[in-house]
Amino acid sequence: MKNLVIITAPSGSGKTTLCKEIIKKEDKVQFSVSHTSRKMRKNEKNGIDYHFVTNDEFLLGIDQGDFIEWSFHFDYYYGTSKFQIEQSIKRKTPLLLEVDVKGALEIQKLYPDQTISIFVEPPSLNDLKIRLEKRGSDSKEIIEKRLQRIEFELSHKSNFDFIVINDKLEVATNQILEIIKNQTKGVPYVT
Ligand code: ADP
DSSP: OOOEEEEEOSTTSSHHHHHHHHHHHOTTSEEOOEEEOSOOOTTOOBTTTEEEOOHHHHHHHHHTTOEEEEEEETTEEEEEEHHHHHHHHHHTOOEEEEEOHHHHHHHHHHOTTTEEEEEEEOSOHHHHHHHHHHHOOSOHHHHHHHHHHHHHHHTTGGGSSEEEEOSSHHHHHHHHHHHHHHHTTTOOOOO
16 A cells, blocks of 8 residues: 655755645645754754754664664755654555655665655756755755756656656645545545
8 A cells, every 4th residue: 555655856846845835735644754963944843844853863863773764965964764654654644755866766665565756856957056046045065066966866767656847836736736646545544
């Protein structure tokens, strides 16, 4: 039964924004809150957007095998906790996972029978650059580094079940909601 919905994308394509819209419109889908050691951005809340931890706490989590996948980007750790995934598989409830491309490939490989994967693409590289600049959370150097990863990330898009272009936010949100509804038929939603 497919109840793990992975949203993946090159950084800046809008996966966080889309996940928030999806959760707002479909409260029967739970959001998997990742862990990170990066600093909290304005408007973010601990335990809701991420579990914000220190580098040491994150390293302890790695040692304890708490993460199904983790990565280190630009000085900070990011990881998906095993607990929430296993709980949702046990309960057969839909879980929305926002992960980078490498992590998405790993989760897909670990849970091939439970996973629906959606790759979110920006309308163009130029739009992506503008979005990263507008977001205002990264220095020029970090934006450059994020853009350097894009080729690797785009080269994997055919590994995912669906590709959604995030041009108009509402259109992309509705496309993803449609995919979730169609693909999770039979999954008992959380009430
Ligand atoms: P990601 O999580 O993939 O790194 P974000 O959700 O943080 O991306 O989005 C990056 C920036 O682009 C944010 O400032 C966000 O408000 C903006 N954004 C997201 N989706 C759209 C869209 N469809 N049109 C215009 N701007 C968008």
